[in-house]
Amino acid sequence: MTDTTPPLTPVDRRRISDALDELTVQIAWQLCADNPQAGEREVRLAVLAAAHLLCTEADAHLDQAAHGAARAGADYAEIGAVIGMSRQGARRRWPGLADLSRGAR
Template sequence: MTGTALPLTPADRRQITDAIDELTIGIARLLCADNVQASEREVRLAVVAAAQLLRADVEVQLDQAVRGAARAGADYSQIGAAVGMSRQGARRRWPGLADLTRGARRT
């Protein structure tokens, strides 16, 4: 990988989507575990809550991964390419990474 995201085939994307669906449903089941008589609305709201939990956790993981990439010497252009945004977009989203990148390149 040279600073760009790996290309995914449609089959790869389906597998990823299926895995995310399974994880979301599994979390929703945990949220509804104490309510065996849950209505369809309650189940669907549990799925919404599960998706939000996943979204928040993935955002934290992304931020940690970006900082790790910067500490390993990746610059804004490379990080932007890896997440599908411009260098400027990456710089706006994650300000202050240049110091981490410079520190990595000095060692």
């Protein structure tokens, strides 16, 4: 296996986290836009709803990305390695990727 993906640095992680924070707040404000009287409780609940939405969408994107990597020939070990998961963990999460990967090679 060749590692073609550089690991995320602490600076990369901080930038991504900051961008995610900003996006979460933007979504929360949009959710509260129809309620100009929204208090802290409503805003905090909107932030929670926004964070849940982002988590759900990110999980779907992760699945799509794993399938795309397999279609490009990546195996379970490579897919797991770039996200800090074991080969077995990747196999459990995405059964059937081996068929996609083999088809690409």
